[in-house]
Each structure stands twice: as C-alpha cells, then as structure tokens.
Amino acid sequence: MTALIIILLILLGVLLLLLEFFVIPGVTFAALGGIVLLVGGIYLSYHQYGATIGHITVFGTVVLNILSIVVVLKTNTWNKIKLNAEIDSKVDKLDDIDVNIGDRGICVSRLAPMGKIKVNKRIMEAKSLGTYIDERSEVEVIDIVDKVVIVKLK
The missing domain is CATH 2.40.50.140 (Nucleic acid-binding proteins)
Structure with a gap:
C-alpha cells in the first residue's frame, strides 16, 4: 500500500510540474505543490524502504520528469490548453500634439x-x-x- 502511495505522489507531482511549465505562467501553487509531492514521495520511499530503494526512487523521479517533458514537447500535447495570448496593442503616442502648457x-x-x-x-x-x-x-x-x-x- 505504501508503494502505491509513493507512486501516486510522484506521478501527481510530475503532473503538477508539467502544468506549471506548459499551462500556468509564473510560479504558482502548482509548482510548489508538485515539488512538495515529489519530495514527499521520495522521503516516504527512504523512510519506508531504506537507502537503496530511496536512491532508485530519486533516480526514477528525475528520469520520469525529464522523459515526461521530452514527450510533451515532442507530441505537442499541451498546445490545445496552453496560453497562446500575444499582446499586440500599442499606446497611442501624440504625433501631432495640439496641446500646450497652460491649457x-x-x-x-x-x-x-x-x-x-x-x-x-x-x-x-x-x-x-x-x-x-x-x-x-x-x-x-x-x-x-x-x-x-x-x-x-x-
């Protein structure tokens, strides 16, 4: 049962980090939550199963994060929901100023x-x-x- 909880924590942490990188701009609760879940899963792995399994979990988490980012970038998975807004407006500058000091x-x-x-x-x-x-x-x-x-x- 503990192994299932560790796997779920790590997978949910990776998902939140992917959301942070590709959907939600800026540093938000998704990134912080993702990091907390990853660290919690790794800590639980060390605590319950010892150093060897803990090291394997850390290595697996790093590989899973890198692999998931590569797969998402290659397959354009997030293009449908990511932020694509462009700012194309401009501030109107006064080219022909008909205003004088004192008006x-x-x-x-x-x-x-x-x-x-x-x-x-x-x-x-x-x-x-x-x-x-x-x-x-x-x-x-x-x-x-x-x-x-x-x-x-x-």
Missing part, C-alpha cells in the same frame, strides 16, 4: 496617476504628478515629456 481640460477618467483627459475637444492619455485626480475634475497641462501630457489639479 485646461477635464478628466474623463480618474488619474491614478495615469488616465484620460479631454483638452481642446480631444481625449488623450495624461499623467498626474503622483496624486490621484478624480473624474470630472478640472486639470491644467504643466508639461509635455516624450509626448506624454503631464497635468495637475486646477
């Missing part, structure tokens, strides 16, 4: 510290000086740096 406008959205303002009948993105400015507040353009409009509360 006044109104916040279309909250500036925290970035948001949308309406100046000279044109809606554009603006940045405050680190303070939050509520929607529908009157603002004044104080600077334009690298085509980014910087405003302050009027």
